[in-house]
Amino acid sequence: MVRVRFAPSPTGLLHIGNARVAVFNWLFAKRLQGTFILRIEDTDVARSEKKYMTQLIEDLHWLGITWQEGPDVGGQYGPYLQSERLHIYNDLCQKFLKEGMAYKCYCTPEELEERRRIARHTGKPPRYDNRCRNFTDTQKEAFETSGLNYTIRFKVPDELVVFDDLIRGTCQFDTSLTGDFVIMRSDGTPSFHFAVTIDDTLMNITHVIRGEDHLSNTPCHILLFHALKQKPPQFAHLSLTMGADRALLSKRHGAFSISEYRKLGYLPEGLLNYMMMLGWSPKDKKEKFKVGDIIDTFEINSMSKASSVFDQQKLDWLSGQYIREADLERLLTLAIPYLQEAGFVSTEESKIDLSKLKLIIDAVRGNISCMSQIVHESEIFFKDVVISENHVEFLSSETSQSILSAFYMELQKLNNLSPEIFKDILKTVQKETKVNGKGLYMPIRIALTGREHGPELYSVANILGINACKTKIERFL
Template identity: 80%
Template sequence: MVRVRFAPSPTGLLHIGNARMAVFNWLFARRHKGAFILRIEDTDVARSEKKYTNQLVEDLHWLGLTWQEGPDVGGQYGPYLQSERLPVYHDICQKFLNEGLAYRCYCTPEELEERRQIARLTGKPPRYDNRCRTLTDKQKKTFETSGLSFTIRFKVPEELLVFDDLIRGTCQFDMSLVGDFVIMRSDGTPSFHFAVAVDDTLMQITHVIRGEDHLSNTPCHILLFHALNRKPPQFAHLSLTMGADRTLLSKRHGAFSLSEYRKLGYLPEVLLNYMILLGWAPRDKKEKFKIDDVTNTFEIGTMSKASSVFDQQKLDWLSGQYIREADLERLTNLAIPYLQAAGFISTDENKIDRAQLRLMVDAVRNNISCMSQIVQEADIFFKDAVVSEKHVEFLSSEISQSVLLSFYRELQKLDALSPEIFKEALTAVQKETKVNGKGLYMPVRIALTGREHGPELYGIANILGISMCNKRIERFLLVKK
């Protein structure tokens, strides 16, 4: 059975680039009816925090991802927090020492850095020179009795290592350029290489799907799999996601953490859809789809080798498509916290006019790409229109005044207002003033909202009602009513 894993380090919030790796592992497991495992790599004690573990679990669940094994659900190959697996790493490390596959290294960080600098100056690869591999028994005893701290290094054979990547095809590495690498740090915690290989072995991972920045780590991991008497899993190294300037994705590109996108009010299905588009495209080339529509056609070998580009404008476009089609009641519920925080509606939900609120949400949904934007778009229903000097001049013109006065008089004839009645009133204004198009609609829009663009005018008037429309029009009438 296919078994894949997502193994983040809880040293910060989960960002789009890393979340994308989780999505493709999850999608691959679904495609092959396999298991998706969440493993937390928290051996970096200084930087790992439980709050980040809790947050990434919450964010992944919000995104719609589920896993069959993990720190929150358990499983037969646990524990799934690396910090709880230290005895396992120590036992296997000791086994490597006993079998002569690894050795103690007493080189200090200062000595290692000095040798790296010399290697660079002489045009050599800045690799470890393996000098502690050949220590005599006498030298070993001297170091042991001196009390010097040590790391444990794995012996790397000088060979050409070749493997097939599901995305990149045949890859080969000259291991003579690598040098013996650390598998256990001096503080007793495992290195990334060692912990990953041990965990992937014991958790019976069949496919490792991760970013191409790990491609150079793969040869070391394969050597460790062989030392563990395990056939290496199949590897697939995904291209990284870049900003529009072709540099690694960062916050300056508009790429926030998943938590921040949640706070802004993006729908989870939007983020899931968009992340799948970063490096892969459905056969029908559709950009908007439900996950079930692509699960059975996803093939990891068809993923692009080229870096994908994160495009905030495209994300917002896609998000707008989803919001336009979303269930109105769902959008209304999502809008309430933002409108409450802005002081527009009561914090007591029993005092909220939900019917009126649904009309507002429906009126502005075409103008927003995330739910937090509803505060800006819906403020026209809660605050008097703020009109610029340019708009005051426009509303003071003879044509605008004739339209506003005619519209105001039509409002006085009404006992109720609906989209249909509003359209009839404007038709009457058009007949009386002989003004058409923007000349007819724009004065009314600006007077009611202070803006040249926004929701459909008949919807705005319907929500404001006759009294509020009268009040807002009156502000700009310069002649007797």
């Protein structure tokens, strides 16, 4: 039975990079009908916050990712919050200490930092020098009675660690180059390395799928698995996602948190699709695909080894594609909160003209990539748009005036408007003014909307209605 986990630390918002790791874990589990587990690594007391965990769960659910075991749903291998498992780490640590696999280190953070600084300065690797490892008994006793704070470090044995990575193939590390690392901090909380291996063992994790930033940590973990007398799981290290500057994707690259995208009104299936495109592609080479359709073809070893650059433009394109074919009722539901916030429609849903709204959404959906853009696109239907000076000038030109007045005359003959009627009267205006194409449409578009871009003019006029059209044109005659 395949068991995989996504193990974020609740120290910030879930962003594209992390979420992508969750997605591939989830996909892998689905493909092999395994179990997907959510484990929260909140051992960093200073930075972990409950609200981030809540948000993280919400964001994952929004994307459509579900797990069989986790802090919110329970499971037989719990608890799934590392902060609730401290006694486990502690017991094991005592065992390590007793068996001589670990030792107390009395170096202070300041000393360590200073030594690292010097090492870096002299071009040496900034690793721990294992100095507390071989204290004599009298030295140990002296420290013991001193009451000084200490951390507990793992005695890293010198060996050549070899493992097969599902994505990268055989990887080798010489651990004599690795310093003894901390497994228990002076405040009694476990370090990442320690907690991870213990939990992966106790939770029977069969495959560890994580970012490539953990590749160099893997030998440390394998050593710990050995110390725990456990067979290490299979590893798969995913390529990383970078920003446009080729630096690891992070907050400073902009709005990359999942909740941010949600707030902007991206459709979750679009975002999910995009994240899967980073490092993987389906056999049929389609860019747009539904998760359900590709699960059976997913092979983790076919994933790209090279890191990829996050491309907002492509996300926008893909997301736009989903909006174009989304169910109109669904878009309506999604759009209403944005329109309410903008003050375009009533906060009481019963007072909203839903059929008109649907017309509007259908008219503008081709021009947006996320639902929040509906506000800008539909503003022309709800507000008297301010016309810029350039446009005023443009509309007062001789040809513009002739078109506008001819158009107005035609409107006067009518009681109502439809896309067809609009096209008909434009035909008449064209004949009268001898202007066609862009020259004919642009003055009317600008007079009606105050913009050069927008939905098809006939649907704009149709939605506006005959009276609004008349008054808007009157202003420029």
